[in-house]
Amino acid sequence: METREMIYDVMDACLLAGKIMLQSGAETYRVEDTMTRIASSLGVELTHSYVTPTGIVFSVEGTRPAMTRLIRISNRTTDLKKVMQVNDVSRRISGGSIGLEEACSQLREIERSSETYGIWTQIMAAALASGCFTIMFLGGWPDFLPSLIAGGAGYYFVAFFHRLIPVKFFAEFVGAVVVCVVSLGFISFGLGNELDKIIIGAVMPLVPGLLITNAVRDLMAGHLVSGLSKGAEAFLTAFAIGSGVAVVLSLL
Incomplete structure (x- = not known):
């Protein structure tokens, strides 16, 4: 049974990935699918996500009390490079080549990166x-x-x-x-x-x-x-x- 601290860390990673993708112009279904795949690959099953252009709700079943997180999306732009980079991190998580800590580090680096072109x-x-x-x-x-x-x-x-x-x-x-x-x-x-x-x-x-x-x-x-x-x-x-x-x- 996963500890609540570990589940919170996985939820943080999923929400960060979803936030980057949504702010960078990704489709809603792609954001939800990526978050679900990351959580499943990191050992957290039975997750639910609800994504709108202005917010993300992410929930994990099987915990008492239920664990649900919400983040607000204020700014949206078009940066398909960041979408591609998050997808690459998601694929490497699914392939087992990187773990939770390294994935979070790479996602934070992607979030901090500036626009590709001035x-x-x-x-x-x-x-x-x-x-x-x-x-x-x-x-x-x-x-x-x-x-x-x-x-x-x-x-x-x-x-x-x-x-x-x-x-x-x-x-x-x-x-x-x-x-x-x-x-x-x-x-x-x-x-x-x-x-x-x-x-x-x-x-x-x-x-x-x-x-x-x-x-x-x-x-x-x-x-x-x-x-x-x-x-x-x-x-x-x-x-x-x-x-x-x-x-x-x-x-x-």
Whole structure:
């Protein structure tokens, strides 16, 4: 029979793994499956987990009183490298190559690790992607540079305002406004031909593609609460982007 202290340590490891994955953009069912596998591999059976985008509840049966833990998820981003690293730790735990103490140490190291790319690298990547999206949407090469600059500026303002005011809707609204204003500026100076193609390409880095994908996958896996909440968040993000563009164009 496992001691309560050992079970608490296993629960800590499971919750830390789930927290990292959920904050990094993993699907709900993947988080629950990883937590269950880690607990089972470490000798704790009959576990239950309930995961939503804003919290994780993890419980162990067969103890008196019942052992249940809850953690709150406040910030969520996209870092698939951390998801991959936690999955790798989970596989090594299942394979018996590492134990509980080493697994906890590696998970804490993953949690402390900073973003893979700096903010300016992300901005440059978003700018380049914006220009390429414009060409993909049948825009002309004269529209490439305006879209590149507008997309980079919009992504910069989204990152800046999200750190200043942690309200996702507001940051993306401002980013869309900046994209539209910069695009209009290029068109007014004769640099660029098709305003719609420039704007569409420039806002694409702001579109919540991963969030939409995870919402659909969670719904298909039967996680209705998580799927609907992620779908609502994706809808609000898309609405913020559309509202920002519409406000600028309506003031012309």
